[in-house]
Amino acid sequence: MKNNLTEKLKIAMIKTGKTQTELATLSGQSQGNLANKFIRNDFKLSEYERLVMALGCELEITIKTPNGERI
Numbered sequence: 001m002k003n004n005l006t007e008k009l010k011i012a013m014i015k016t017g018k019t020q021t022e023l024a025t026l027s028g029q030s031q032g033n034l035a036n037k038f039i040r041n042d043f044k045l046s047e048y049e050r051l052v053m054a055l056g057c058e059l060e061i062t063i064k065t066p067n068g069e070r071i
Helices: 005-016 020-026 031-040 045-054
Strands: none
Touching: 005 045, 020 031, 020 045
């Protein structure tokens, strides 16, 4: 099973030892707001990028063509 971006963000939080509260503070938002976005799985791509950077990680995006080629 493939992980969606929100699941990958949760994995990154675990691997970097950051809680949702810490990530909210690092990204300049309330913990409640961030929690609601996790529940709804409602993030813009720019928000993922900001959260990933707040964790000290790097966001990479790959496009896969119908024939399996990765761009």
